[in-house]
């Protein structure tokens with residue numbers, strides 16, 4: 001079955017065909033480390049992490065690159081406010097981002113290039129654009145001549161060719177808001193290089209001391225690591241204009257080739273249907289959310305909706321995600337309890353997908369339905385529904401005590417949840433060290449039950465509960481559970 005992806009460039013779902021047979025060049029715009037991360041950031045990186053993992057599951061080698069905009073107006077402004085060096089401020093938030101990435105179980109990209117380490121390549125590209133007549137110098141700055149690039153607006157559908165007057169009017173207003181500058185020949189033009197002011201960090205260039213504009217870095221870095229044409233370029237919806245539009249203008253004017261084959265954009269996180277953003281002041285930082293919710297609950301919540309839909313944030317939504325995630329964990333844990341009671345071998349193999357049992361299970365009807373959902377523009381909401389069907393099947397087998405097939409099904413379950421969706425199941429309780437005193441109490445309770453001394457059994461259960469464990473009586477014997 002082909003994989004269908006919604007391409008912002010064409011405005012429709014298309015069959016995904018990378019340039020090379022089994023290899024994918026993928027780039028996602030990284031953070032500007034000037035402040036702490038919020039849920040909108042987490043959504044973007046979790047979404048593209050799942051897309052990447054699913055493509056890997058489908059047998060592709062994915063070269064995934066994500067940058068850090070470690071010098072930029074926002075960093076300079078904030079560092080001046082705080083009285084710290086821009087480089088120190090950026091480093092602090094880069095480290096914070098890396099820590100959160102680990103908590104959210106994001107697979108590291110092949111590289112995290114940084115603007116400050118890419119200056120000579122950026123300058124070279126700007127020089128090339130000047131030479132080709134797409135850019136001009138003005139008072140130590142270099143601007144891109146938007147009107148020289150006839151296809152400008154093709155991604156954000158503000159086509160200069162289609163309805164130029166309307167497009168120019170709306171873009172002029174947006175640019176005035178985003179980047180006003182009298183030194184431009186045309187209000188539509190945007191900065192490739194900015195002359196530095198007194199006290200600002202600078203790099204030496206043919207146009208004097210300065211620093212790059214925001215957009216040029218992504219063109220340069222993606223080209224440096226992945227070549228002139230990318231298969232997938234991702235980012236949040238809010239980057240479509242002007243950032244990604246400008247990336248296309250720079251890259252395609254420079255190489256004369258198509259820059260990106262498939263543009264993928266994730267939807268906003270909203271609060272009361274309004275976009276969550278720093279500028280609106282209605283955002284939740286990851287730090288705040290992680291105080292109340294396990295990062296994996298947050299990850300679960302972020303993939304519980306299709307990546308292009310808006311995701312409305314509320315505590316109730318997160319609570320719902322928590323209980324769904326805990327039910328997935330509980331089934332996993334229960335199965336391990338049975339394995340330990342029955343001496344069943346698990347896992348089937350560490351490299352599940354390669355083993356013959358694994359391959360067989362990957363032909364399971366639920367796996368097929370999971371793939372159908374994910375092939376349809378990475379529908380993780382439906383993918384999760386299929387994981388719940390698999391859970392139902394596992395529960396049925398447990399109920400009917402048809403347990404011979406459990407290790408295989410649980411291996412498949414773990415594989416789809418962990419390897420493909422990137423959620424991490426905690427170590428089963430049977431593999432954890434439980435205090436001897438609790439095991440003793442459990443033993444005594446069993447004896448009391450056998451002697452029909454239910455008062456004593458009940459008291460012992462309460463004692464165990466006071467030590468933060470619950471008991472579930474099952475056909476396989478009493479099962480301990482950690483209180484959540």
Ligand SMILES: [Zn+2]
Nearest residue numbers: 029030218243
């Ligand atoms: Zn970018």
